[in-house]
Amino acid sequence: MPVKVLFRGIPAVALAVTAFAFPAFAADTNAPNQNETKEQRDARMAWWREAKFGMFIHWGVYSISAGRYGDQEIPGLSEWIMHDGKIPLAEYAEFPKRFNPTKFNAEAWVKIAKDAGQKYIVITAKHHDGFAMFQSKVSDYNICDATPFQRDPLKELAAACEKEGIKLGFYYSQAQDWGHPGGAARDGHWDPAQDGDFDAYLDKIAVPQVQELLSNYGPSVPAVLWFDTPENMTPERAAKFFPLLKTRPELIVNNRLGGGFKGDTETPEGFIPPNGFPGRDWETCMTMNHSWGYCQRDTDWKSTADLIRNLVEIASEGGNYLLNVGPTREGLMPEACVERLKQVGAWMKINGESIYGTTAGPFPNLSWGRATRKGQELFLHVQTWPSNGLLRVPLANKISAAVLLTQPDKQLEVRNEGNVTLVSLPATAPDAVGSVVRLDFEGEPIVPTTPG
Numbered sequence: 445m446p447v448k449v450l451f452r453g454i455p456a457v458a459l460a461v462t463a464f465a466f467p468a469f470a471a472d473t474n475a476p477n478q479n480e481t482k483e484q485r486d487a488r489m490a491w492w493r494e495a496k497f498g499m500f501i502h503w504g505v506y507s508i509s510a511g512r513y514g515d516q517e518i519p520g521l522s523e524w525i526m527h528d529g530k531i532p533l534a535e536y537a538e539f540p541k542r543f544n545p546t547k548f549n550a551e552a553w554v555k556i557a558k559d560a561g562q563k564y565i566v567i568t569a570k571h572h573d574g575f576a577m578f579q580s581k582v583s584d585y586n587i588c589d590a591t592p593f594q595r596d597p598l599k600e601l602a603a604a605c606e607k608e609g610i611k612l613g614f615y616y617s618q619a620q621d622w623g624h625p626g627g628a629a630r631d632g633h634w635d636p637a638q639d640g641d642f643d644a645y646l647d648k649i650a651v652p653q654v655q656e657l658l659s660n661y662g663p664s665v666p667a668v669l670w671f672d673t674p675e676n677m678t679p680e681r682a683a684k685f686f687p688l689l690k691t692r693p694e695l696i697v698n699n700r701l702g703g704g705f706k707g708d709t710e711t712p713e714g715f716i717p718p719n720g721f722p723g724r725d726w727e728t729c730m731t732m733n734h735s736w737g738y739c740q741r742d743t744d745w746k747s748t749a750d751l752i753r754n755l756v757e758i759a760s761e762g763g764n765y766l767l768n769v770g771p772t773r774e775g776l777m778p779e780a781c782v783e784r785l786k787q788v789g790a791w792m793k794i795n796g797e798s799i800y801g802t803t804a805g806p807f808p809n810l811s812w813g814r815a816t817r818k819g820q821e822l823f824l825h826v827q828t829w830p831s832n833g834l835l836r837v838p839l840a841n842k843i844s845a846a847v848l849l850t851q852p853d854k855q856l857e858v859r860n861e862g863n864v865t866l867v868s869l870p871a872t873a874p875d876a877v878g879s880v881v882r883l884d885f886e887g888e889p890i891v892p893t894t895p896g
């Protein structure tokens with residue numbers, strides 16, 4: 445089938461930047477959690493701050509095409525294929541008829557996340573193509589009514605997550621919807637079947653579907669609601685969602701609803717902000733390759749070492765890491781992802797205490813690695829092993845204990861020299877990617893501006 449390719453080569457980061465190029469509106473006093481105290485907020489965010497590491501899942505009928513349409517490769521993100529290939533709605537609506545991911549096993553997916561050390565999952569309930577990956581009474585353009593599969597994966601995931609103690613969140617594309625009349629499309633509609641009134645679309649599709657997502661999966665699912673690309677959203681339009689969000693006081697909502705709604709979390713996409721977002725909770729979302737949805741040609745996977753170092757860098761700046769997997773049309777996670785997640789999990793098994801529940805480290809920079817903090821413990825992530833066996837830590841506090849997490853029963857020799865704490869390390873690093881030293885220190889960290 446010939447397809448006109450109109451991809452404009454928008455990388456993920458650029459998409460993120462353009463997505464937020466909206467004027468800032470005054471905070472709406474009707475917005476959820478406006479009057480929350482710091483204590484209430486800390487309690488609401490507690491599990492998320494402890495979790496640090498989550499799995500993002502982009503799964504939809506775009507995994508059928510996996511980056512190809514007819515005999516053409518469609519450049520760009522595989523989940524944008526309908527947009528970038530300018531595929532008419534009636535043609536795209538043929539995809540669901542071929543979507544039968546019989547190998548999908550919610551328990552297996554949750555186990556992959558759990559074994560990786562991930563504490564929460566956020567899955568695409570509806571992406572920009574407008575196809576709902578859940579049972580929806582609002583529109584029959586959904587996985588239960590429009591595919592031979594006829595199962596609701598969100599329901600199965602909710603049950604599996606509950607069993608394993610993993611939190612489940614839903615991604616919902618509230619503004620862009622290329623499958624329902626009136627839904628927004630970046631750069632405009634390409635098929636007259638998409639034309640319609642945006643407010644009517646919000647009232648008839650987006651708001652009621654969010655209500656379904658907030659009502660049909662039990663009292664604690666979704667734990668997170670992850671909006672995206674707020675095209676055309678205004679404060680009035682964002683406010684249509686507020687009464688619903690307020691029905692779930694424990695819900696965590698990201699900052700992409702639009703209309704000036706700040707939400708609970710900043711969401712840098714594909715990059716790590718050098719100093720985090722002081723005073724704000726934040727989460728870097730990132731794919732393991734380039735696409736978010738499954739894309740057959742996209743095999744440029746980040747290495748396990750990169751994934752671990754990203755996680756460490758993010759934690760050292762006080763953020764969470766939401767790492768994406770794009771499962772296949774059969775319902776399987778790509779082997780390359782599973783393998784890497786397993787290896788990250790092996791590292792987390794030993795070093796997890798240096799990540800979970802930590803806050804940013806106290807050092808502006810360290811020549812040999814990164815640091816995280818949990819109360820009176822500092823975790824030194826040594827990525828460049830000192831050739832003389834002495835780790836120089838710009839810290840003047842009294843140290844009561846120092847151990848390598850690989851050998852927690854063996855105390856390391858520590859001494860203070862001026863402003864610097866010197867830790868004696870073994871000749872070789874126990875872990876080539878990142879070995880962690882835990883320092884138990886007294887008082888508040890004293891970090892000299894000019895290390896001695």
Ligand code: FHN
Pocket residue numbers: 456459460463502521523524672673713729736
């Ligand atoms: O356009 C989407 C993209 O497909 C993907 O879902 C990412 C994930 O954060 N968000 C959008 C771009 O900002």
